[in-house]
Amino acid sequence: MEEWTIEINRSATKKEKPNTDQLEFGRVFTDHMFIMDYSVPLGWHDARIIPYQPFSIDPSAMTFHYGQSVFEGLKAYYTPEGNIQLFRPEKNMQRLNRSNDRLCIPPIDEAFVLQAIKQLVYLDKDWIPTAEGTSLYIRPFIISTEPFIGVAPSHQYRLIVILSPVGAYYKEGINPVKIAVENQYVRTVKGGTGEAKTGGNYAASLKAQELCSQKGFTQVLWLDGVEKKYIEEVGSMNVFFKINGKVYTPALNGSILEGVTRNSVIQLLQHWNVPVIEERISMEVLYQAYLDGSLEEAFGTGTAAVISPIGQLSWEDKDLYINDGKTGKISRDLYNTLTRIQYGKEKDPFGWIDIVNEANAVKQ
Amino acid sequence: MEEWTIEINRSATKKEKPNTDQLEFGRVFTDHMFIMDYSVPLGWHDARIIPYQPFSIDPSAMTFHYGQSVFEGLKAYYTPEGNIQLFRPEKNMQRLNRSNDRLCIPPIDEAFVLQAIKQLVYLDKDWIPTAEGTSLYIRPFIISTEPFIGVAPSHQYRLIVILSPVGAYYKEGINPVKIAVENQYVRTVKGGTGEAKTGGNYAASLKAQELCSQKGFTQVLWLDGVEKKYIEEVGSMNVFFKINGKVYTPALNGSILEGVTRNSVIQLLQHWNVPVIEERISMEVLYQAYLDGSLEEAFGTGTAAVISPIGQLSWEDKDLYINDGKTGKISRDLYNTLTRIQYGKEKDPFGWIDIVNEANAVKQ
Incomplete structure (x- = not known):
């Protein structure tokens, strides 16, 4: 310095x-x-x-x-x-x-x-x-x-x-939200400014947010700007899915913001010996996991909410009700541990x- | 009102x-x-x-x-x-x-x-x-x-x-510029804010502009954010190509700004009975036209420069020298007529x- x-x-x-x-x-x-x-x-x-x-x-x-x-x-x-x-x-x-x-x-x-x-x-x-x-x-x-x-x-x-x-x-306690998968608008694309925390990314998101709010959703889930197949973020949060005991989150690809809470969640899950996989995740694969019953939880991560469980995800004409619309165990454990560390109520083993x-x- | x-x-x-x-x-x-x-x-x-x-x-x-x-x-x-x-x-x-x-x-x-x-x-x-x-x-x-x-x-x-x-x-007179086709960064993508004149689009362009300037180019030519194949704009201008007597410009697709000069150029060319075609144009097709000698002129259009002839276009490892790096006839005629109308030196038949x-x- x-x-x-x-x-x-x-x-x-x-x-x-x-x-x-x-x-x-x-x-x-x-x-x-x-x-x-x-x-x-x-x-x-x-x-x-x-x-x-x-x-x-x-x-x-x-x-x-x-x-x-x-x-x-x-x-x-x-x-x-x-x-x-x-x-x-x-x-x-x-x-x-x-x-x-x-x-x-x-x-x-x-x-x-x-x-x-x-x-x-x-x-x-x-x-x-x-x-x-x-x-x-x-x-x-x-x-x-x-x-x-x-x-x-x-x-x-x-x-x-x-x-x-x-x-x-x-x-009134951690509460799952309804999210709509956005098919028309995109937040950003590879080669754009998605990785950066700059105003234009948020300005670009307002229209989709306004339209989804009118339909009763809390936020949108953004798909990639190229194929509109792969999951990027939810609203202004990163997103995670628990499928068959493993936790998946979209790999950083140049258009996804690298969230501090995202990184902390990954470290915490690894600390708990829960497998975490960062990879490209398509809506189709997620939907199949939902149909076969292996999609156990979904949640957003960010500084404001820390953990925001997703109770319903609407994609085209399909509605996915995740964990019966209730907050799942991993979501709750992550929320509790992260906030307890943040508020000094629990030991911080991570520095x-x-x-x-x-x-x-x-x-x- | x-x-x-x-x-x-x-x-x-x-x-x-x-x-x-x-x-x-x-x-x-x-x-x-x-x-x-x-x-x-x-x-x-x-x-x-x-x-x-x-x-x-x-x-x-x-x-x-x-x-x-x-x-x-x-x-x-x-x-x-x-x-x-x-x-x-x-x-x-x-x-x-x-x-x-x-x-x-x-x-x-x-x-x-x-x-x-x-x-x-x-x-x-x-x-x-x-x-x-x-x-x-x-x-x-x-x-x-x-x-x-x-x-x-x-x-x-x-x-x-x-x-x-x-x-x-x-x-010192209308002067052709050197343009680099941008392969890494993108300005925007369909579903984004490309059609809107909003700060974020320009903020997103600065990095590519800075890098191309260091290499001696005046501006970049933006490709589409999806396939990085199709021509969108040049710097903060729309772009036109004269190929085999016809004038081509990328069709408005949701990510291209609808320029007032672009629209005026199209009207003027039609008034002159020059065929104008708005369609998706790939760099590959443009390069083939260059190789077979049918690419006659290229120019950007915008409020600042009105018409900006492109003398050199660099794409990957290829350099296209257009019209021997000189201002072509259509570029010059458009520039002269548009500026003469703007400055009241020529009758305005278009209102x-x-x-x-x-x-x-x-x-x-």
Whole structure:
């Protein structure tokens, strides 16, 4: 890590915090934010923590026009003992730089940005909710800010980290969802930006999501953009299937996002001696497994829900009711173990937990 | 068109205008901008022309995170008689709404936004350069502004129109370029957002563009994302090939942008009784036409360059030198006729020209 300093400008006032039972995802933000700018002569510079506030930007800023942007999402958790934990944050920093590379954005110093995130979280630690299942969502993102409307990589960028207290994803216990296999729209394709966490992938997903919601489904299951046969992701989560005692997930192929929860689930299953197979999975093969009774469970994985069991999967004119529409044992075990590790209620044998403590206190 | 009014706040000072011979594309902006906001209770509202300036936006504004944005590009031209002309602006308004639909952005009133653009252009008409080949580039764009970091269509949007005086694209005459056929990266795929003018498509293109530039090429030629066999676009332009006296262009297939210049070229060729064929074109067929000597010309079409002849096309280990690397007759005729119509130097038999005049003067 290079030598960096972070300027601190503390907020003069503290905002009122929302009630824990009224927390929504991503609508309320804390008292401070972290900012760092990039320019060609200076590189990344002017790292600072300032009061959370709107910022001024030119209407010709490239990010508005050509979508050159990347982001990450992770969480801070309070343990019952009052410790603050992050879950594998270095994976998010690594992926941010992989996304940067795909989007022609200059790399960040991963260790420094992680340290900045820890300082910001510690400064705003009173915002981390403590109720069961709640956490502080951390959103680092980078936008291109050069005032130039030509199609080219920007010469100026801004990295911002904002924090949002979020409620329990499952208010009434982990609950299976209805998913529709998407046959018309595609999220991305090999050679595209699917591996990167960039806005365009999410913008492309909105139309299919809107149409499936109208039909009563929670999310869509994306098929590959080439043959529309092979399973890629579900909504903005990775997806797993338990078939005949083995757990399958689509192999990373260049268009699937490499989820941190996906990777953790694979490690956890291997730790439990459950066979995990990463390979190309067609809807046809999945449907045959359903028909012959060997499809035992299906679930999505992501930072928000951790584990999201799939109770019904609709594909063309067929409805697959998986595990009688109930949460399966593996899904529940994974959810319980992952969340217990994240919240410090269970020993972490993997070195996944990164502590935020007084060492991250702002000295100024 | 509904009843709308535009509030006007004139700039107190006028910025210095750049020298005509130093004009770059998209770096300098005029004295004013048009803004209109959308919210769920009000719909599109608060239409206003204000001094060109940065604006304040929340770091959680959805556009920074999930890329829900669209844009357009068109030009205003001064005729030798001092009239101001737009070229088929209603096509841009129609496409803006098609892009809006794909990106789940509420539709605009096309006639009203066109009228607002005309008012803005007339107000800043001193910024339209008059030298040969120069024009005023008009950039309407819409961003999602709701302060919410959830993946869903925004409930708040901002439409902005900014203007930029641009120099002649060909300073030393129309000039053929070297193009590399892209085999690794893809721009988009059927079922994706390729038909829409949205930032993500351009963000996805940057990496391939960067790599081809390093190898000395001007732009890439995109193949389809499914089979990587069929020709889609060149850089951010549509593409045409003259083979054995007939002109071919890839048929609109859901992943190709429907260019206004593309459509105008097709109409113009038909007007000239040159056969035009819109169909799927493979690189293999094009290469065979090159080998047997029937590939006579190749060119890109777009608002910026109008016509961009392709002198060299590199595909895998093969280099196709088209028309001995020189600008062909059809390319030159199309360029001359289109630009002469745009600049009012030739009669417009197609009803393409839309005049901006005193009727568009701001009354306030």
